[in-house]
Amino acid sequence: MPEKVIKDIRSINTRTQICAIIGNPVAHSLSPAIHNAAFAELDLDFVYVAFRVEDVASALAGMRAMENFRGMSVTIPHKVEVIKHVDVVEDVDRHIGSVNTVINDSGRLSGLGTDGPGALKALTDAGVEINGKTVLMLGAGGAARAIAFSLAKSADPRKIKILDIDAAMLAQLAADLAGGTDTVIASDTMTEKTLARAMASADIIIHCTPVGMHPKEGISIVPPALFRPGQVVFDIVYTPLETKLLADAKSKGLQVISGVDMFVNQAVLQFERFTGSEAPVEVMRKVVLEHLKA
Amino acid sequence: MPEKVIKDIRSINTRTQICAIIGNPVAHSLSPAIHNAAFAELDLDFVYVAFRVEDVASALAGMRAMENFRGMSVTIPHKVEVIKHVDVVEDVDRHIGSVNTVINDSGRLSGLGTDGPGALKALTDAGVEINGKTVLMLGAGGAARAIAFSLAKSADPRKIKILDIDAAMLAQLAADLAGGTDTVIASDTMTEKTLARAMASADIIIHCTPVGMHPKEGISIVPPALFRPGQVVFDIVYTPLETKLLADAKSKGLQVISGVDMFVNQAVLQFERFTGSEAPVEVMRKVVLEHLKA
Numbered sequence: 001m002p003e004k005v006i007k008d009i010r011s012i013n014t015r016t017q018i019c020a021i022i023g024n025p026v027a028h029s030l031s032p033a034i035h036n037a038a039f040a041e042l043d044l045d046f047v048y049v050a051f052r053v054e055d056v057a058s059a060l061a062g063m064r065a066m067e068n069f070r071g072m073s074v075t076i077p078h079k080v081e082v083i084k085h086v087d088v089v090e091d092v093d094r095h096i097g098s099v100n101t102v103i104n105d106s107g108r109l110s111g112l113g114t115d116g117p118g119a120l121k122a123l124t125d126a127g128v129e130i131n132g133k134t135v136l137m138l139g140a141g142g143a144a145r146a147i148a149f150s151l152a153k154s155a156d157p158r159k160i161k162i163l164d165i166d167a168a169m170l171a172q173l174a175a176d177l178a179g180g181t182d183t184v185i186a187s188d189t190m191t192e193k194t195l196a197r198a199m200a201s202a203d204i205i206i207h208c209t210p211v212g213m214h215p216k217e218g219i220s221i222v223p224p225a226l227f228r229p230g231q232v233v234f235d236i237v238y239t240p241l242e243t244k245l246l247a248d249a250k251s252k253g254l255q256v257i258s259g260v261d262m263f264v265n266q267a268v269l270q271f272e273r274f275t276g277s278e279a280p281v282e283v284m285r286k287v288v289l290e291h292l293k294a
Numbered sequence: 295m296p297e298k299v300i301k302d303i304r305s306i307n308t309r310t311q312i313c314a315i316i317g318n319p320v321a322h323s324l325s326p327a328i329h330n331a332a333f334a335e336l337d338l339d340f341v342y343v344a345f346r347v348e349d350v351a352s353a354l355a356g357m358r359a360m361e362n363f364r365g366m367s368v369t370i371p372h373k374v375e376v377i378k379h380v381d382v383v384e385d386v387d388r389h390i391g392s393v394n395t396v397i398n399d400s401g402r403l404s405g406l407g408t409d410g411p412g413a414l415k416a417l418t419d420a421g422v423e424i425n426g427k428t429v430l431m432l433g434a435g436g437a438a439r440a441i442a443f444s445l446a447k448s449a450d451p452r453k454i455k456i457l458d459i460d461a462a463m464l465a466q467l468a469a470d471l472a473g474g475t476d477t478v479i480a481s482d483t484m485t486e487k488t489l490a491r492a493m494a495s496a497d498i499i500i501h502c503t504p505v506g507m508h509p510k511e512g513i514s515i516v517p518p519a520l521f522r523p524g525q526v527v528f529d530i531v532y533t534p535l536e537t538k539l540l541a542d543a544k545s546k547g548l549q550v551i552s553g554v555d556m557f558v559n560q561a562v563l564q565f566e567r568f569t570g571s572e573a574p575v576e577v578m579r580k581v582v583l584e585h586l587k588a
Contacts, residue, residue, distance in 0.1 A: 006302040012330045014321050016342035027308050036306045048339055050308035051360035062356010066316070066345035158391070
């Protein structure tokens, strides 16, 4: 097979559409590498850059005014703020209270989240049945909110149990989920005891705290003795690629799902909204893995 | 010599700076082709796109908020409006009343014009001595304003004579030049008679009206009988590459300067402000000529 010809930057023209990540900082984002590789793979007339932004309102107003500025990925600390400046937000994202994607349709900006759908896709791609199952969420922060709402709205679990050490944040998420979805929600302050009890009845464990993330790798909040046969363990942390939580679960013979899958999926879902084309998932995953291993 | 390796779009990363042309319309702009070719030639980490813009204020606010959005070329109809939304404008550009370039230095926007300096450079690159000479400007519109101010401020002509059929616009430009510069300014409504008289004393003729421009090529406002030996004729029209005005002047043995030189120079001056690097002028000229001949 002849080698693929990738367009060089001289091909950029008056019709080229741009996408960008906004956040602060953005210097270490993988998004430009992932999306540009995917644009190149499909020979699409798009480029993806990064803008460090402090003034979100002006950045969004600028995007609205610039016709070829097609899409934005939004990262910390702007995921909540950006909702105020878009024209349309889907219901589920309004409940979650943050979005990570903005689409510009001729000046009409839509905000949406791909973290929750990306996590859900990671589970379903791995063949995990969620319908009727008990899901244990460890952590009640922004990512947990997005995932819990996506599961509750779209995957029909029997119950979602949430543990966190921050009682106020936990209570807020539990109340929002109970008000915004029909799923049975339970919550408890995280202690050794509540964790052990929750693990005893969980089918799917989703870890959404920063514990185990580089540079604090090598620790896990779940004592290996708590794992039970048949459980599925999903860690949204992806640095390192295999956290201690996943290594422990694997050593017990459990099915594990890496945060890389969610990370790739959220980019895939963004890409498909930006371009209307089916994303070259394996190319995108390869870029992520190459960067994470480097 | 090994073939030059040009970066493909997968090289775009979180540090890549973007420049863009804004205007309405922008679909036929050559600027992306010219600047991307120059970035590629020097292996600079920049890309250049085009944004059709109606809301100039928001586009400028957006640029200010986006850290890697380094430079803008501004075209019709926004060259006047954009001055209101930048933080710094040089004196000469304030007098001219329009700019075609915006530079973003960490949120501080500077507006400047490169049409006048580009025209001046076209003359001086061709070895034309302006100091002490009588310049005849045909036309008093935006381009004529920019060129007349640049000549008056920087080239020390003996006199600038301006003719136009629009008496009000002509009077305004003459008054602004007289107020803003020390050069002797004369002006007259353009008629067969005033043109003949002005041609009799002109050393350098600069044509700044749309007459002779594609699709109305093949006409010239200067009857060939009016040319005198030793005159230099500069036509800012560059479609076609050789206007009837220039063809007539050449057939009389006069030195002629094409609008292409000014067009390339204004881009060169923008490029150097965007990047801080010396522009690859011949590469840029080649792109322009290829597009104009296509």
